[in-house]
Amino acid sequence: MDTPDNSGHFGRFGGRYVSETLMPALLELEQAYHHFRNEKGFQEEYAYYLRQYVGRPNPLYFAEKLSRKMGGAKIYLKREDLNHTGAHKVNNTIGQGLLAKRMGKKKVIAETGAGQHGVATATVAALFGMECEVFMGVEDIRRQSLNVFRMKLLGAKVTPVSSGTATLKDAMNEAMRQWVTHVDDTFYIIGTVAGPHPYPVMVRDFQAIIGQEARAQHLEAEGRLPDYLVAAVGGGSNAIGLFHPFVKDESVQMIGVEAAGYGIDSGRHAAPLSAGSVGVLHGNKTYLLQDEFGQIAHAHSISAGLDYPGVGPEHSYLKEIGRASYVSVTDDEALDAFQVLTREEGIIPALESSHAVAHALRLAPTLSANESIVVCLSGRGDKDIHTVADVMGVQL
């Protein structure tokens, strides 16, 4: 499957829907990316930082106790939560940070929802000696205060965004505005597989390390490929990272898990692939939550990282061609899974990742003991402790 095409289209999805001011910058970025992605020096440096700084490869952990409890398939966890900074986001920020450095950009900007991408960007900015500004919705600043402080400690400026719904989509609008205004010296590190071309393909390539490792590790452990891949989908970067190296392995079923919030029927969710329609937002054509007039609707998820009304265009494409399927998990189901994994395995997952775990818990009992599921444990849950305590009625 050769996607995207030269202009960044995955079938009818993707593309480059941006104002003219940004077109030259995107063309320059695309050119730089194509030049460096295959350059030996760049690849070696990327591999070096992933190994020595991020701590890769991280384990593909067999959650034996949990699997036994569920009674069915073997559940494997790809431990992105063990990465430096605590989530998969750093795989991408190392890559884009190195690219920014090679393009001679001294400033990086980013949008963030849960704060994981913001922290990962602030981290590489500190490492590579670049100025960093992170845009974050005021609603997310409230629910992710720990990560806000981490970013500040790392030397980043955190700019609150109060427009619109004051969450991830609005942070992305504001980052785009900042980029348009400072496009000559600023590199925009997008944190997910959305945005205009080449971001969806570039972020996918940097995250594909997740699936590359998982594939080899599963082969080593089981002598065969897994039967299912399960990953949470907000913008969809950890899911694409896990899926991509398996796309041609047709026996492997790929399942993306969207946030159903209060339930799909409540209308308050963040599940565009399950209950949205096609539109154009943030530079690409994809499934969106929107009204009949094309106004973007409010997303809702307990997980700030999934609280986004769009999704990466490649997911829309994988859904359309039937290569991946997409399901959804409510806030309550994710919270239950959060507790189950914590109690059964001693691993506290991020609320984003808890959505993937929740689906795995539904799926496993329906399968036989010689089948296996690889779940992307995209991040650790420390950042969500306050949210979970709130829900449990515990005062910290």
Place this chain on the structure above:
Amino acid sequence: MSRIADRFAALKARGEKGLVTFVTAGDPDLAGTEQVVLELEKAGADLIELGVPFSDPMADGPTIQLSSDRALAAGTTLPGILEMVARLRTRTQIPIVLMGYFNPIFAYGPERFARDAAQSGVDALLVVDLPPEEAAELKEHTDRCGLDLIFLLTPTSDASRVDSVARQGSGFIYYVSVTGVTGARTAVADTLADRVTEVRNALDLPLVVGFGISTPEQAGQVARVADGVVVGSALVKFFEKYQGEELLRELSSFVSALKQGVLQGTQK
């Protein structure tokens, strides 16, 4: 000839430059916009740009963001805007450009939208997030319906992009005077005149310049080198402070002053 081509031809014949005024359709409501457009024309506007409000106006600064929010809160929709333009067409022949983002048009359906917009009396569309590379799915329909599709050029556009916009654009070309979002600026860049002259020489279509122009003096400066001057955020600001008759009076006197600025700039 189209209303837009007619208007620029008439301006040229008189040795004048055009004043293009932007207001958001539906701020404070569509009935208000209808009155505002007629008032703008009376005060000297040569072309009207109507902003189509969008929930996520990525290329706009705070002034137009807030205006867009007010319009949406008032229940403004694209079909409603077309009905308003149709009503306006019984009272004025001033060229009307709808300016906005692609998603509301995509949701309406590009083919149906081009047809309905042309029937309502819209003359052109300017879709901020639809560069020439992505424009085919709309342009085939606007071409068929005789609607102009306006493209942007910016300080970052190199010769090859100027060329591609020159080939695909119709009506006029809109030069964005700053690398940034919409909004009033205190000064016009020194380099603007040279750059505008250079781009204008590469085009057959009229070139209008916008973003950041907020005073009669700035409008005059820009009018000297361009075919038209767009003022948006500076006008939209009035909608934050005034309503009803007072709003119309304030807009009218400001637009008259802008028109004087443009005329003076042209004569120098």
